[in-house]
Amino acid sequence: MEITTRDYKRVSVVRVTGRIDSSTAPQFEEKLNDHIKNGHTHLVLEMDGADYLSSAGVRILISTQKTLKGKGGEVALAQPSPRVKEVLELAGLGPLFHIYDKTEAAVGEA
Amino acid sequence: MTPSLVWIYLIILVVALSGAGFILYRRWGSRRALVARLDELSKFADAGQRILNAPFDLHQLAQRIYIEAGKIVDVSIFQLGLFDGDRYRLLIWIMDGEARPLREFSLTPNSLGIVGWMRESRRSLLVRDFEKEIDALPAKPRYISDDPPRSAAFVPLMVGDAVLGVMAIQNRQPDAFSEEDLRLLSIIANHAAAALQNARLLDQAQRRATQLELLSEVAQRINALQSLPALYSQIVNLIAEKFSEYHVSFFEIENEHLNLRATTHPDRLGKTIILNIGEDVAGKAASSGKLVLKQELPEYMNPDVRQTHSTVAIPVTIDERVLGVIEINSDDGSSFDENTVAVYNSLAAQIAIAILESQNYASQQEEAWINAALLQVAEAVAASPSLDVSLQTVSRLTTLLVGVDRVAIYQRNDADSKFHLTHHEGLGDAVSALQRSPVSPSELGVNETHVAAAALHTTLPPDLASAFECDQGMVWSLWARGELLGALVVEQRDALGKRLQILDGIAHQLSMAMENARLAREVAVQQRMEREMEVGRDIQASFLPDACPLIEGWSVCSYWQVARQVGGDFYDFIQLRPDEDGNERWGIVIADVADKGVPAALFMALSRTLLRSVAINRVSPADTLERVNQFILNDARSNLFVTVFYAVWTPRTGHFVYANGGHNPPLLIRAHGDSSSLTRTGAALGVFEEAQYQEQEIVFAKGDMVLLYTDGLTDAINAQSEDFGLQRVTNIAAKVHTQSAANIQSAIVAAVAAHVGGTEAFDDITMVVVKRDA
Numbered sequence: 079m080e081i082t083t084r085d086y087k088r089v090s091v092v093r094v095t096g097r098i099d100s101s102t103a104p105q106f107e108e109k110l111n112d113h114i115k116n117g118h119t120h121l122v123l124e125m126d127g128a129d130y131l132s133s134a135g136v137r138i139l140i141s142t143q144k145t146l147k148g149k150g151g152e153v154a155l156a157q158p159s160p161r162v163k164e165v166l167e168l169a170g171l172g173p174l175f176h177i178y179d180k181t182e183a184a185v186g187e188a
Numbered sequence: 189m190t191p192s193l194v195w196i197y198l199i200i201l202v203v204a205l206s207g208a209g210f211i212l213y214r215r216w217g218s219r220r221a222l223v224a225r226l227d228e229l230s231k232f233a234d235a236g237q238r239i240l241n242a243p244f245d246l247h248q249l250a251q252r253i254y255i256e257a258g259k260i261v262d263v264s265i266f267q268l269g270l271f272d273g274d275r276y277r278l279l280i281w282i283m284d285g286e287a288r289p290l291r292e293f294s295l296t297p298n299s300l301g302i303v304g305w306m307r308e309s310r311r312s313l314l315v316r317d318f319e320k321e322i323d324a325l326p327a328k329p330r331y332i333s334d335d336p337p338r339s340a341a342f343v344p345l346m347v348g349d350a351v352l353g354v355m356a357i358q359n360r361q362p363d364a365f366s367e368e369d370l371r372l373l374s375i376i377a378n379h380a381a382a383a384l385q386n387a388r389l390l391d392q393a394q395r396r397a398t399q400l401e402l403l404s405e406v407a408q409r410i411n412a413l414q415s416l417p418a419l420y421s422q423i424v425n426l427i428a429e430k431f432s433e434y435h436v437s438f439f440e441i442e443n444e445h446l447n448l449r450a451t452t453h454p455d456r457l458g459k460t461i462i463l464n465i466g467e468d469v470a471g472k473a474a475s476s477g478k479l480v481l482k483q484e485l486p487e488y489m490n491p492d493v494r495q496t497h498s499t500v501a502i503p504v505t506i507d508e509r510v511l512g513v514i515e516i517n518s519d520d521g522s523s524f525d526e527n528t529v530a531v532y533n534s535l536a537a538q539i540a541i542a543i544l545e546s547q548n549y550a551s552q553q554e555e556a557w558i559n560a561a562l563l564q565v566a567e568a569v570a571a572s573p574s575l576d577v578s579l580q581t582v583s584r585l586t587t588l589l590v591g592v593d594r595v596a597i598y599q600r601n602d603a604d605s606k607f608h609l610t611h612h613e614g615l616g617d618a619v620s621a622l623q624r625s626p627v628s629p630s631e632l633g634v635n636e637t638h639v640a641a642a643a644l645h646t647t648l649p650p651d652l653a654s655a656f657e658c659d660q661g662m663v664w665s666l667w668a669r670g671e672l673l674g675a676l677v678v679e680q681r682d683a684l685g686k687r688l689q690i691l692d693g694i695a696h697q698l699s700m701a702m703e704n705a706r707l708a709r710e711v712a713v714q715q716r717m718e719r720e721m722e723v724g725r726d727i728q729a730s731f732l733p734d735a736c737p738l739i740e741g742w743s744v745c746s747y748w749q750v751a752r753q754v755g756g757d758f759y760d761f762i763q764l765r766p767d768e769d770g771n772e773r774w775g776i777v778i779a780d781v782a783d784k785g786v787p788a789a790l791f792m793a794l795s796r797t798l799l800r801s802v803a804i805n806r807v808s809p810a811d812t813l814e815r816v817n818q819f820i821l822n823d824a825r826s827n828l829f830v831t832v833f834y835a836v837w838t839p840r841t842g843h844f845v846y847a848n849g850g851h852n853p854p855l856l857i858r859a860h861g862d863s864s865s866l867t868r869t870g871a872a873l874g875v876f877e878e879a880q881y882q883e884q885e886i887v888f889a890k891g892d893m894v895l896l897y898t899d900g901l902t903d904a905i906n907a908q909s910e911d912f913g914l915q916r917v918t919n920i921a922a923k924v925h926t927q928s929a930a931n932i933q934s935a936i937v938a939a940v941a942a943h944v945g946g947t948e949a950f951d952d953i954t955m956v957v958v959k960r961d962a
Binding site (some may be wrong): 097132136144168169170 | 756757779780782783827828829831849850851852853868870871872876899903909951
């Protein structure tokens with residue numbers, strides 16, 4: 079799993095690639111928490127390179143969304159890989175997130 | 189309230205209202221007739237009108253009829269009453285111009301009196317002189333008086349063919365009433381009857397509507413899962429408040445006695461009242477299992493006010509088992525009519541379910557707590573870098589988890605074969621002295637040659653007794669592989685209850701930790717790790733069913749393989765109540781909690797407990813998941829969620845009704861080889877506040893099978909990080925689906941093992957196979 083970040087005026091785009099499973103989830107969570115601690119309330123997760131998303135990863139998406147919504151912000155998903163889409167669809171969690179086909183659209187909406 | 193009960197009530201309501209409509213129609217018709225009569229009887233022009241326009245209150249209406257009758261004849265002795273079953277209830281009673289307290293009479297077949305005769309014959313009766321006519325009367329007056337009336341006019345109050353009641357006017361003079369009077373009174377009676385019937389129906393309908401509202405409100409409010417004492421006090425308060433009853437109490441049946449658990453009666457609050465089964469009103473309800481009605485207060489209450497009240501005791505029963513009794517005291521004996529009784533009975537049924545649910549919940553929570561506590565100890569032991577740290581952590585955890593203040597852990601030293609105090613909690617300054625003086629095992633009551641399974645209650649050696657500030661202690665000897673390793677000593681406490689199980693478990697784990705320390709000294713560290721992990725797995729496994737249901741014509745099997753970490757998969761078989769035809773029913777669960785480690789395992793324990801206690805009283809999988817979702821959200825202290833597939837399976841009929849809360853869709857393979865997925869019918873649990881679930885049904889034919897699995901199966905990867913995938917699972921299952929459930933399962937297990945090769949599994953794999961063989 080690799081994580082890189084691009085900061086825009088009102089939103090940070092977090093690009094995550096590789097496998098998000100129970101062994102990499104803690105790093106993923108830490109990275110997102112850093113953003114929240116630094117006062118970022120609008121995040122876009124760019125996930126076209128995320129090959130695998132385990133339930134531990136989904137849990138982090140949910141908790142991040144809860145935290146940010148509480149601060150008046152949100153985390154949106156951009157360019158999700160088929161795998162990520164499938165996992166969210168399977169658990170019925172799609173409605174929890176705004177999902178964009180293009181990162182630009184997500185940044186524009188934020 | 190069950191839907192069928194609602195329908196019955198609705199139907200009763202509709203019938204009552206259409207009856208009222210009919211009466212209104214009649215009233216309209218008879219009003220036309222009255223107009224015709226009024227031409228010749230102009231002096232009564234207003235009488236019928238006034239009666240018909242009277243307020244819909246029975247007593248006010250009776251008052252109005254009395255006034256109107258008074259315009260025709262002398263009404264210094266006047267009675268008007270209505271029949272209610274085999275009782276006759278007065279609405280007004282005037283004696284020599286004075287109102288008398290209202291009474292009611294029972295009409296026994298042997299002594300019907302004139303009133304009873306009128307109900308049967310539907311005729312009016314004019315008595316010119318009782319003294320002369322007494323032998324010729326069709327019925328005898330019921331009263332005996334020194335100064336009886338001499339003449340009387342009795343007029344039935346009729347609607348259609350039914351006699352609602354009687355208007356009786358009497359006089360101390362003979363010949364006070366004429367045939368003409370009787371005819372005029374009959375006209376008034378005719379209208380009075382219609383108006384009374386309207387008032388009575390409206391009264392009943394209103395009462396019924398209010399009761400239904402209250403019933404539904406009370407039922408909803410008691411439906412929330414809560415502790416028993418809170419539930420009991422809510423029940424009594426709600427009934428008293430909502431039904432405006434005088435006092436309400438709840439008795440719980442325990443050890444063949446009725447114990448007062450909650451009451452709204454100020455004199456009884458906080459008092460211990462224990463009744464025998466069969467004793468007093470409540471006890472009789474408990475012994476008979478039926479509602480008991482008594483026209484006075486129970487015997488244990490103040491005798492001065494008893495006579496003016498009434499009491500109803502309603503048994504709260506489920507499956508013919510009496511769980512408790514609700515006792516309601518009323519200051520108005522008439523308030524317990526048939527309708528009220530029916531409402532209370534259905535309320536009692538609701539309450540029974542709420543109580544049963546709370547009881548299940550309480551006992552399962554306790555079980556979950558013990559498991560969770562042991563899991564915590566196991567994790568602490570596994571996570572500790574050394575035996576020393578393990579033992580210190582365990583001694584501290586013991587005080588926290590069990591609620592004792594003092595703990596001592598002794599280890600046996602091979603050099604002197606004595607027990608040395610190595611770890612302790614809550615012993616204060618006495619420790620250094622104790623540490624300097626090792627004890628022999630026998631001083632702690634420990635037998636050096638026999639493995640003791642449970643705690644010994646023993647008199648402590650003097651030094652230890654003074655440090656513990658008590659003479660008696662509980663001692664667990666710690667053994668591993670037939671070797672005595674040490675002892676755990678805890679102060680003697682009464683009423684530890686199930687916490688004793690936790691102590692047993694802790695002792696077991698201490699033995700293991702000590703044993704591991706030995707092993708570590710002897711063999712590689714790797715082995716110790718394996719062993720510790722085993723402890724974690726053992727505890728996790730204790731959440732899972734011991735066996736699969738054994739059902740003729742079916743094969744059911746399950747598979748569970750844990751990854752390195754403690755995970756969150758579970759499956760469950762819950763034996764449910766049989767259906768209406770007595771067919772056996774099972775709840776089948778497969779679920780996966782997000783994440784790994786202790787939080788996931790604890791959340792899994794919680795989810796399993798909730799599912800069990802909710803499922804056991806429900807037949808709808810969708811309802812069950814909805815309710816569990818609410819409970820999880822109420823209870824959730826973390827952001828964990830759980831995917832659950834839950835089905836209610838009736839083996840005899842092959843029906844399999846399911847709801848899928850975001851879980852990997854189980855695979856259905858029909859006997860002829862077609863496959864399909866039992867896809868999601870709602871979201872994962874613990875995420876959305878108002879999550880709704882749909883229900884689907886399949887019917888198993890001979891040769892059909894369902895494979896339930898968790899994502900550990902489809903996501904198992906090989907060295908090239910390739911998923912095993914649903915396609916492979918489907919292909920293998922389709923190839924072997926004609927074989928038994930066990931063979932199908934083995935084929936899948938073998939295939940996934942071949943795929944994974946030497947790669948270490950990173951997720952649990954759980955499967956359940958259900959197949960109809962015949």
